[in-house]
Amino acid sequence: MLELLDIRKRFGALVALDGVNVRFSPGRVHGLLGENGAGKSTLMNVAYGMLKPDGGQIRMNGTPVVLRSPREAIAKGIGMVHQHFMLAGAMSVLDNVLLGDWRATQFLNRRRAADELAALAERLGWTLDPLVPVERLSVGQQQRVEILKALWRDARLLILDEPTAVLTPPEVEQLFGAVERLRDEGRSVVFISHKLGEVKRICDDLTVLRRGRVVWEGAAEDVSPAELANHMIGRDVETVTRATFSRRGHATPIPDDTLEQARLRLDNVTAANLHDVSFQISPGEILGIAGVDGNGQQELAAVVVGLRPPTRGRVLWHGSDVTAMSLEQRRILGFAHIPNDRKREALVPTMSVTENVMLKEYRDPPMSRFGVISWPKAAAVAKHVVDQFDVRAQSLDVAVATLSGGNQQKVVLAREFAIQPRVIVAMNPVRGLDVAATNFVYEQLLARRAAGAAILLISSELDELLALCDRIGVLYAGRLTMTNFPATGREAIGRLMAGIDLPAESR
Ligand SMILES: Nc1ncnc2c1ncn2[C@@H]1O[C@H](COP(=O)(O)OP(=O)(O)O)[C@@H](O)[C@H]1O
Ligand SMILES: [Mg+2]
Structure with a gap:
């Protein structure tokens, strides 16, 4: 035809x-x-x-x-x-x-x-x-x-x-x-x-x-x-399995009494598209949020990192209420953010690799003193983090837009992980990446988990969550249902994603 x-x-x-x-x-x-x-x-x-x-x-x-x-x-x-x-x-x-x-x-x-x-x-x-x-x-x-x-x-x-x-x-x-x-x-x-x-x-x-x-x-x-x-x-696919990644380099357990203090907590958070969401994440733990895009994932990430205040409820970190803190204030506390859309939310595509790495640090020494940015220092810092993350670019002065998707995401990770984050909010962190870049991102997330970060991984790819997470909840129409994963399998989680309610014992 x-x-x-x-x-x-x-x-x-x-x-x-x-x-x-x-x-x-x-x-x-x-x-x-x-x-x-x-x-x-x-x-x-x-x-x-x-x-x-x-x-x-x-x-x-x-x-x-x-x-x-x-x-x-x-x-x-x-x-x-x-x-x-x-x-x-x-x-x-x-x-x-x-x-x-x-x-x-x-x-x-x-x-x-x-x-x-x-x-x-x-x-x-x-x-x-x-x-x-x-x-x-x-x-x-x-x-x-x-x-x-x-x-x-x-x-x-x-x-x-x-x-x-x-x-x-x-x-x-x-x-x-x-x-x-x-x-x-x-x-x-x-x-x-x-x-x-x-x-x-x-x-x-x-x-x-x-x-x-x-x-x-x-x-x-x-x-x-x-x-x-x-x-x-174009080459053999290394499928991500739970066995490949799980337990590798897990953090040393933290005694229970200090744990309560150390957690990231959401208490009854309500915002546009989010209804009464509560959960806790311990240091060294990955909480996965499954769900079809558009069920409140963007809003959840925004509330946790401080981009948008909730209309009700609280965000607690180490026992203190950070609900009213801005993104910048939370970043100083060690909050890192890997947003859903790297081109629009994480990077300024027309700016150079160095400038993108600097984007959030430029106000502080050694990058700047008395409000004046030191470009040689900035370039040196950018080079260091970019080397660590093996970003492939012609030079650090080229616009980030000219890099492949995988390398753009490495620039985001290099910047966000440079602060030794203690809380990481990542949404669809490997979307559009090839297998090598995907594995790299997974390795980095697991390394952070081993270093004791509390990680919120929001993803529409169920396989990714099953492979990486310690616990999994499902967002549907703005409501969070926690599952008993790993006891709960793929099928039950899939049903919750479709909005089918399950009795508590089969979640
Ligand atoms: N209007 C455009 N201007 C510049 N580059 C584009 C445009 N549309 C697509 N591309 C580029 O062409 C390539 C193929 O894109 P696309 O056809 O959208 O891929 P797919 O649909 O398979 O994901 C990509 O590298 C993309 O960035
Ligand atoms: Mg397409």
Whole structure:
């Protein structure tokens, strides 16, 4: 149905697509697999007319075509649901679907349009009220609106860019049901993901991209998840297991009576999106917080590090109330923060490596005296921490934006761990990193745990938490449920993540 032939695309010096060939057939689900930055979104943005390729050819049913805009792609039967949705929140589902549709004028009868839309949803196994404003829908439901919008325009080929990243496990099942129906209707679905198990389950054909090149293609049934992982990463994958890491270099136990004092405690903390959250973390302990993104994780991290005050409740450290302390004050006490989005929250991408390492220290000696920054001293300190963390950069003067994701994260760790932190709040610390960088971050966290830091690890990757944490709680809709992990297994934690309440004894 659609062929992308020898597609090339550069962004400045970066070669995002280096001669990619791929063919999508009717009645098949085609998985596009690859690590972050492999070029998946870029390739499909080319197919959707959003990006102009630097070279190559696109053919539909054997005939060369030029797609100058999404409008032209849609007219030719191509639909795409992006990683970040593009809906108008205050408008109803129906109006979002009709928005910009050339046939909308035919539907002067809104009632009839609403009925047709509800029927379309039902055909996919979904119930959806067309008249409800989009902003009142969950993320999973909004995704359905995006899919309906594409099908309303009669997409014969539907591109889904990492659709499961924002879904709970039951929502994933419902999406898969719909994808199967679309396939049975003879449509072609492109399913972008980096989750191997999912791709194996739902796809017929697979293409693996690495650094803008196709490194493997074939039938999904002919390849194991481990083989796919090797193709994605390009070398043998060392899977993180609890056995690899656990107990390695655990801190010496602290006597019970001093422990009470030494803990980080949250008492009944309530904030936007957080309801009555309480927990304690001892020195030398990693408390994991599992959950699908958007269930209060950002707010929890913000309250603990001092970015946002809670509306109710207290944060205690070593027995003293630090609730009113700012981020800077808590940093002096030894609070370190590895935020969710390193490019936006942790680094200033246009500033140099040295400046980013300095970002939080510039006011204090030896970096500055009487308010004057000593750049030679700063550069020496930056060089020392950066060497320790093996940051690979052309020089420390280049903009942090030019570093790979793994090296950017090392800059964040170098800065945050330079203060010998006693409390660490880390959120999705290895997102988008390759295997080597991932292992490095894990090693560093475990080294800090061995050095007696109290660590709050917030992650949407359950495997990571199972491998690294001493205890695990689950955040759902802003509420924290503690589990009896390690006695509690993956399945029960998965159910709590989906909002299914379990009796206390099976948590
Ligand atoms: N608009 C852009 N400008 C500059 N670089 C970009 C742009 N879009 C993507 N890139 C870069 O191209 C590469 C491929 O990105 P992308 O296609 O988004 O990867 P994927 O979807 O597989 O994670 C990455 O290195 C990314 O940083
Ligand atoms: Mg992408």
